[in-house]
Amino acid sequence: MRRAALSAQNISSVRSLTSTEDVVALLKTTAPFQQASEDALRRIAALARRESYAPGDVLYRLGDAADDLYIMVSGRVDHALGTGSGARTLNQTMKPGDVFGWSALMKDQYRRLAQATCTERAELLRIDGHALVGLLEADPATGGAVLSRFSTLITQDFTLPEELVHVLSVAKRVEQVPLTRASMDDLVLLLKKTMPFQVVSDEMLRRVAKLSRRERYHPGEIIYRVGDQSDDIFIMVSGKVEHALGLGSGARTLNQTMNEGDVFGWAALLKDQPARLASTTCLEKAEVIRMAGNDLIRLFESDPATGDVVMSRFATMITRDFTLPEELAQVLKIPKRGEEAPPTGLGLTMYRMALWVKSPWPYLMVAGFGLFLAFWYLAVEVWQLPRFKEMPGITTVVKEWLNPDPTYGLSVYTSEYYQHIWVSVRRVAIAFLLATGLGVPLGLFLGWSRNFREYVFPVFETLRPIPILAWVPLAIIMFTGSETPVIYLTFLASFFATALNTMLGVESIDESYTRAAYCLGANKWQVFGHVIVPGAMPFIFTGLQISVGVAWFSLVAAEMVSGQYGLGYVINSSYMMVRYPTIVIGMVTLGAVGYTTSALVRIVGDYMMQWRVRELALGAR
Amino acid sequence: MASTFAVETRTRPPAAARGAIRIEDVVKIYDPDGAAVMAVDHCSLEIPAGEICMIVGPSGCGKTTLLNAIAGFHTITSGSIHLDGEMLCGPGKPKADPGADRIVVFQNGALFPWKTNLENVAFGPVVQGKMSKKEAHDKARAMMADAGLSGTEHNYPGEISSGVRRRVEIVRALMNDPSVLLFDEPYRALDSLTKSVMHEALLEIYYRNKVTIFFITHDLDEAIFLGHRIAVMTTRPCRPKKILEVDIPHPRDYSVLTSKRFRELMDETLGAVHEEAIKAFELGEKEG
Incomplete structure (x- = not known):
């Protein structure tokens, strides 16, 4: 508003405005209209009325309807802004050539923010704001330039520019460049150069490119303002665009210049951020690629793997610019796993399986097995190393194992093989379930109640170190038949492992949690x-994993001592009868079945502790 | 914030209906290794309802002991603590009953990691049998939305940032409509930027729910920025050494930090605290 003083010559020429020419000349000296064409100015001049005021006259008051724009011709007007207006200086004196009353040009601002009082006899040009905006909209080239100069002017005076500026109404006409086949490839190339899309496959980029439009902007044109709806994101193709973040945005640097390959307007990708946080103004004739944020997100949802990568790169980009990264970055509209229906046990397992298969780990596993089996083969059958010579070789074992008519009576074709497996699995299952059913509650109470622990723990700790084999005689005396002693022995080892780990688990709980629960009104139970x-x-689940391992361990010990079935029995009896390949078949089967049960326990654990799975997954990222 | 709450400004806390704490002559003697250690020594402190009282003192000075006594986690040896005229603990009742009228926000955060944020917030009314699970969830959802926490309801605490976690924890406390919030250095582990956001958020919550706040901290900026009064405690045994009125009017925002009055108060507080810190340090050396 405070314009550089007019040259004396200008003032004299406008002091007595008589014609449109004079008005045009005056307009030319004012900041906003300086660069408008003669033609446009003539049209604006046609809207102007001339008025004179005496000292003490009030032109408008705070809160009056904001209809007209004023341009000073002569005299002095005192302009006092209201305290709530966010202005830098509340009082200003308007001199010839100054423009004020620009509330009339603002959208959504129907009231005056200031009071204007004449202090020296004054002559003014008065222009209907509505008519002026209409005129500027009809001529976007001039209109854009004039209004953007207005906004600079307003910004100079106000500490909270974005609050005010964003309501200025500017008609924006944009040249759209039609997309041709050739430019499609260009688009892909260009997208490849940007940080978020760098690592995306060409196929995907082509799909991204399909969502895009290309647009050109002229210097001075505004692409969006703080508070505008944030629909699209932009990628610079050429030219320069100034990107000015709002004061409240928590940005590190408020102003940045965007060059080729830069991406801006990512507010379109933020959740709960419907409005722009920045204003962007074209500095040099610029070409941009523009795409709707929602389209992009939808596309990524169809390919979550790529989507995750791109979104996390966006997040990095945003984090770099903002001092408060977590506030913003966490609201990225990434189809977050946590927010949708959390994957249930099976879904989660499938998801992890799929990830695992895609990772290099399965191949490492295969390689590990390969090395081991190769060593077995070479050591026993090729090199015939001293201690290995007597061992059953891999070919002998595999042949026997897959033999429909096995030499020693046990192969995948014989029903006994499955019977042995079944008997062992059943024993372990019963023992394990008993151990869990008794061990977990015991452990919980041991950890929870001091008194209970004082009673029980010493006895528990005395019994725990006794090896399973030492229990065998007593077990046989205690229980009749061959089945119960075996189950009992298997149960014992499991039980101790489960109870002890459960107790440690209770002890590991941070006291704050129990205290918080009491604070919130929970009772003891x-x-x-x-x-x-x-x-x-x-x-508890760590304990159960150990427990299922020791269950197999003690099962075999027990089966070797008593019983007529089971894998332990197979191994032991094959040794007695010199059926060496069968020993190895029993061992390998034991390993495979043991591994499976332990994996089952892990899966159940993951299912019951979704919170932990998700926490760990985040930690690994 | 300033514009939202610029209804009236004041230096004294608003008169709240409840939440007045009276600590009278409280003594706490620990005796961990046979040798009695006096943690709190004839400490008296009166906190009017609705005040934010900041407790500042060297580490290990016994501030937390005092908080634990109010919350009902520990016994006291003698003296008494009253809340709104009712005795929490005192002669014949060495330990207060923990209850939802005084809720602690813990140093390291105590959201249950195995419950979603929503379940955490709804926990109080559900276990107290005050609301059905559905009612509690509805109210929790509304309160979380008010606090700007929408969208995190179904996350587990382990999945959100520590700053957001603290906010959820405060909302969990407010669900129970407590008279007193007891903060045990809740922002200690946060970086200073997150901290500043948390402070303004806390004040915003405070302006909406006038509760009494008993807030332990080491951070003098935090103490002056948040508090109506600051009680500087002596090093072990703990007793108020000096009580400072923070005469900066509420509502406050971060511009307060650069004001002249803030600096003056800082000098004053620092003087009192520094002396105690040196004592604590020397004591620690002797013990070590």
């Missing part, structure tokens, strides 16, 4: 159910 049990869960 609610604390037990809501804090102790879930809090100990990670340790």
